[in-house]
Amino acid sequence: TQLLEQSPQFLSIQEGENLTVYCNSSSVFSSLQWYRQEPGEGPVLLVTVVTGGEVKKLKRLTFQFGDARKDSSLHITAAQPGDTGLYLCAGYTGGFKTIFGAGTRLFVKA
Amino acid sequence: NAGVTQTPKFRILKIGQSMTLQCTQDMNHNYMYWYRQDPGMGLKLIYYSVGAGITDKGEVPNGYNVSRSTTEDFPLRLELAAPSQTSVYFCASSYLGPDGEAFFGQGTRLTVV
Numbered sequence: 001t002q003l004l005e006q007s008p009q010f011l012s013i014q015e016g017e018n019l020t021v022y023c024n025s026s027s028v029f030s031s032l033q034w035y036r037q038e039p040g041e042g043p044v045l046l047v048t049v050v051t052g053g054e055v056k057k058l059k060r061l062t063f064q065f066g067d068a069r070k071d072s073s074l075h076i077t078a079a080q081p082g083d084t085g086l087y088l089c090a091g092y093t094g095g096f097k098t099i100f101g102a103g104t105r106l107f108v109k110a
Numbered sequence: 111n112a113g114v115t116q117t118p119k120f121r122i123l124k125i126g127q128s129m130t131l132q133c134t135q136d137m138n139h140n141y142m143y144w145y146r147q148d149p150g151m152g153l154k155l156i157y158y159s160v161g162a163g164i165t166d167k168g169e170v171p172n173g174y175n176v177s178r179s180t181t182e183d184f185p186l187r188l189e190l191a192a193p194s195q196t197s198v199y200f201c202a203s204s205y206l207g208p209d210g211e212a213f214f215g216q217g218t219r220l221t222v223v
Contacts, residue, residue: 040216041216041217095208102152
């Protein structure tokens with residue numbers, strides 16, 4: 001069974017702090033996506049990374065795809081309460097096989 | 111901008127009952143998907159469709175059925191509901207296929223008692 005492990009599972013921080021969440025697997029992915037999901041809503045795509053070593057920035061969020069395309073990280077600088085949510089990574093292996101991680105639940109306190 | 115619309119948002123079913131979860135999208139996407147999300151687990155693909163009239167099983171199809179008579183609609187049918195089907199169900203659509211951006215509905219929280 002292919003797995004995508006996300007860590008930490010839960011993170012509670014103060015506004016203004018930096019944080020990094022991780023997504024790790026033994027599988028190689030053709031691409032990897034990060035989604036954010038708010039309570040009572042469906043996931044919303046933040047970014048797709050495709051190339052090993054690729055770094056993408058979205059305002060205060062920095063996403064990196066591992067060189068071997070087995071892992072990824074999401075770094076948030078100066079977190080704000082609006083960043084609160086469930087962050088999901090999803091690795092695509094081909095066909096209709098997309099593996100979703102269980103998510104990192106982030107809570108940013110004002 | 112409606113996007114992907116799911117109904118109902120909440121439902122309680124008794125064991126053995128049946129129901130249909132409705133999903134419609136207004137983006138003219140060919141690809142549509144049904145996922146279930148359980149606590150502590152990643153989203154699991156139940157069924158998917160690559161266009162009207164074409165559907166296929168995902169990772170966890172047992173106990174479910176789908177149809178795709180139009181591009182817009184992709185209903186999910188639960189026959190003989192079981193407690194193991196208690197979950198949050200998400201419908202999604204995409205333009206470019208499974209590695210493209212997926213647009214999700216708001217979800218249906220189903221409890222089987």
